[in-house]
Amino acid sequence: MLAGLLVLLFLAGMVFSTTRTALPIFREAGLSFFTSTDWQPTAGHYGALAFIYGTVVTSAIALVVGVPLSLGVALFLTEISPRRIRGPLTYLVDLLAMVPSVVYGLWGILFLLPHFLQPVAVFLNRYLGFIPFFRGPVSGLSYFGAGIVLAVMIIPIVSSLSREVFSAVPVEDRHAAYALGATRWEMIRGAVLSRGRAGVVGAVMLGMGRAFGETIAVALLIGSRPEVSVSFLQPGYSMAAVIANTFQEANGSGIAALVAIGVVLFVITIIVNMVARALVWRFVR
Amino acid sequence: MNGIDAAIPVAGESTLNRWTDERVASGRRWRNRLMAGFMGAALAVSVSVVGLILLYVVKAGLGAMSWEFLTQPPPYSYRLEGGGFVNGLIGTAIMLVFATVVSAPMGVMAAVYLAEYGGKGTLAKLIRFFSDVMTGVPSVFVGLFVYTALVTSFGFGASMGAIALTIIMLPIIIRSSEEMLRLVPRDLKDASHALGASKSQTIVRVVLPSAAPGISTGVMLAVARAAGETAPLILTILGAQAIVTKLWDEAIAALPLQIFDGARNPFAAGVERAWAGALELVVIVLAFTLLARLLASRSRI
Numbered sequence: 001m002l003a004g005l006l007v008l009l010f011l012a013g014m015v016f017s018t019t020r021t022a023l024p025i026f027r028e029a030g031l032s033f034f035t036s037t038d039w040q041p042t043a044g045h046y047g048a049l050a051f052i053y054g055t056v057v058t059s060a061i062a063l064v065v066g067v068p069l070s071l072g073v074a075l076f077l078t079e080i081s082p083r084r085i086r087g088p089l090t091y092l093v094d095l096l097a098m099v100p101s102v103v104y105g106l107w108g109i110l111f112l113l114p115h116f117l118q119p120v121a122v123f124l125n126r127y128l129g130f131i132p133f134f135r136g137p138v139s140g141l142s143y144f145g146a147g148i149v150l151a152v153m154i155i156p157i158v159s160s161l162s163r164e165v166f167s168a169v170p171v172e173d174r175h176a177a178y179a180l181g182a183t184r185w186e187m188i189r190g191a192v193l194s195r196g197r198a199g200v201v202g203a204v205m206l207g208m209g210r211a212f213g214e215t216i217a218v219a220l221l222i223g224s225r226p227e228v229s230v231s232f233l234q235p236g237y238s239m240a241a242v243i244a245n246t247f248q249e250a251n252g253s254g255i256a257a258l259v260a261i262g263v264v265l266f267v268i269t270i271i272v273n274m275v276a277r278a279l280v281w282r283f284v285r
Numbered sequence: 286m287n288g289i290d291a292a293i294p295v296a297g298e299s300t301l302n303r304w305t306d307e308r309v310a311s312g313r314r315w316r317n318r319l320m321a322g323f324m325g326a327a328l329a330v331s332v333s334v335v336g337l338i339l340l341y342v343v344k345a346g347l348g349a350m351s352w353e354f355l356t357q358p359p360p361y362s363y364r365l366e367g368g369g370f371v372n373g374l375i376g377t378a379i380m381l382v383f384a385t386v387v388s389a390p391m392g393v394m395a396a397v398y399l400a401e402y403g404g405k406g407t408l409a410k411l412i413r414f415f416s417d418v419m420t421g422v423p424s425v426f427v428g429l430f431v432y433t434a435l436v437t438s439f440g441f442g443a444s445m446g447a448i449a450l451t452i453i454m455l456p457i458i459i460r461s462s463e464e465m466l467r468l469v470p471r472d473l474k475d476a477s478h479a480l481g482a483s484k485s486q487t488i489v490r491v492v493l494p495s496a497a498p499g500i501s502t503g504v505m506l507a508v509a510r511a512a513g514e515t516a517p518l519i520l521t522i523l524g525a526q527a528i529v530t531k532l533w534d535e536a537i538a539a540l541p542l543q544i545f546d547g548a549r550n551p552f553a554a555g556v557e558r559a560w561a562g563a564l565e566l567v568v569i570v571l572a573f574t575l576l577a578r579l580l581a582s583r584s585r586i
Contacts, residue, residue: 003391003392003394003395003398004394004395004396004398004399004403004408004409004412004416004459005412006391006395006455007395007412007415007416007419007455007456007459008411008412008415010419010452010455011415011418011419013430013434014422014426014427014430017430017433017434018426018429018430018433020433021433068327069327069330069331070327071327072323072324072325072326072327072328073324073327073328073331075324076324076325076327076328077328079324080321080324080325081328089328089332092331092332092335093328093331093332093335095335095339095574096331096334096335098509098510098513098570098571098574099335099338099513099567099570100512100513100514100515100541100566100567100570101513101515101516102513102515102541102544102545102548102563102566103338103342103513103544103563103566103567104338105545105548106544106547106548106559106560106563107338107341107342107563109548110345110548110556110560111337111341152331152334155331155334159331183313183314183316183317184317184321185316185317185319185320185321186313186317188320206421209421210421212423213421213422213423213424213425213426214423215423215424215425215515215516216515216516216541216545219545219549220545220548220549240423240425240516243425243429243516243520244425244515244516244519244545245549247519247520248519248523248524255432258429259429259432259433262425262426262429265423265425265426266422266423266426269421269422269423269426270418270421270422272421273417273418273421273422274414274418276421277414277417277418277421281414281417
């Protein structure tokens with residue numbers, strides 16, 4: 001009956017086994033692993049900054065675009081939607097979570113990129129090009145493209161958790177807000193959002209964890225260039241994507257270096273996840 | 286969730302709200318409408334994205350789908366037309382079967398421990414917390430773990446991929462099964478105890494059977510999730526062009542992996558096959574999801 005211990009065992013095993021492989025790389029590269037963009041594992045240069053930067057930038061774009069959408073969806077479903085259509089709508093949004101990430105990637109490069117991402121990128125560049133983030137030249141595969149697809153991918157997780165959080169807000173609070181003469185939006189802001197703040201932050205962080213770790217869709221969309229560009233419209237690389245894209249060609253120290261990137265990614269996501277779970281748990285349970 | 290949900294009056298139907306709406310200053314009223322409009326738009330965007338994805342996958346996939354695709358392995362170059370992903374389908378099926386056979390019993394046992402024995406103990410809390418955290422571990426990292434721990438000694442192969450998928454499925458199954466076991470009514474257990482059944486008899490004869498539909502729902506959803514996993518497979522099975530049925534020490538193909546390879550090579554024939562593969566994969570994933578819903582609706586508790 002202690003099969004549950006297995007989970008803890010797996011987790012410990014993961015940390016131990018990967019760290020052991022990655023240790024020589026960390027020892028050799030030292031701090032330059034986090035500060036250098038020179039990535040040539042065969043030549044002994046292990047600067048992973050470009051990948052870390054790409055992961056952070058794409059996830060940030062995903063959150064900026066995806067979180068308002070997710071909260072809008074969650075609030076619509078809990079507060080506005082007539083009960084009859086709530087079930088089917090919830091099911092449709094949850095379908096987003098069932099689409100495999102490789103299908104997101106394929107759809108992203110072959111449909112979304114030519115029909116949506118590219119025109120929007122050109123538009124942003126033309127009218128907001130004076131902001132460094134939108135400086136040209138516009139490249140199809142970019143932080144922006146990867147970020148937008150990530151935004152879609154985090155909608156189901158962020159919205160379903162926020163929905164749980166919003167539903168847990170006591171009905172008395174809502175009635176109290178209405179009794180004070182609040183409009184529906186004022187009620188939502190004053191009662192639902194303020195009571196649920198910790199839970200929503202947790203849900204957003206879980207979405208962030210998902211965005212950090214997402215591999216395949218980003219690998220296909222980010223453009224695979226190990227450089228740091230300020231402009232979102234340029235190609236870059238992310239931590240998870242470089243592992244997926246270059247593993248098959250790597251050997252020896254190259255693989256160890258990829259494992260080192262994986263360890264950094266793991267440590268970041270596990271911290272984000274632990275904090276997020278703690279926040280959501282405190283609220284929902 | 287449903288219990289609380291049902292108690293909340295839907296604001297749009299509330300007479301209270303209509304009453305206030307007529308008396309509030311127009312600025313506040315407009316802001317109210319604006320935000321409602323935004324929420325509706327957010328939902329519309331999300332739902333239409335679902336629609337666009339499914340529609341396009343079906344459209345492009347059907348165009349490339351054929352009997353040959355379903356029954357033949359791919360040709361040796363992404364440039365060549367014809368062939369299919371049957372080797373990937375076989376690989377995916379082998380790994381899913383093994384991963385399910387291992388992770389389902391282990392996951393359910395862990396869930397029984399959490400729901401029936403562990404209670405609010407520190408160990409149970411710890412396992413629960415880390416299961417949740419583990420569902421958030423990037424799947425590519427699970428692949429790296431299996432690679433460094435096992436593949437380096439045993440070689441790439443279906444068994445390695447199956448282990449990676451097991452690790453991904455296990456926490457999902459544990460958490461969903463535990464929720465289901467907790468829904469089994471106290472009265473049912475008390476009745477069993479009153480008839481003289483021991484705790485383990487009660488669990489095996491009463492609790493597990495009545496929670497079975499719910500548990501299988503969780504398992505099906507875990508299978509659906511695992512079927513689409515790509516990243517960990519790159520690191521554990523590597524991929525292959527021919528049909529492989531060996532479980533050990535020989536690189537094997539998988540459906541998502543073949544889609545990924547087709548998508549990142551800019552050759553029309555390879556992309557065609559990737560679309561057909563995407564359709565095949567989406568159909569498989571949705572089939573398991575629907576099966577899960579069907580089982581859930583059959584649930585007696």
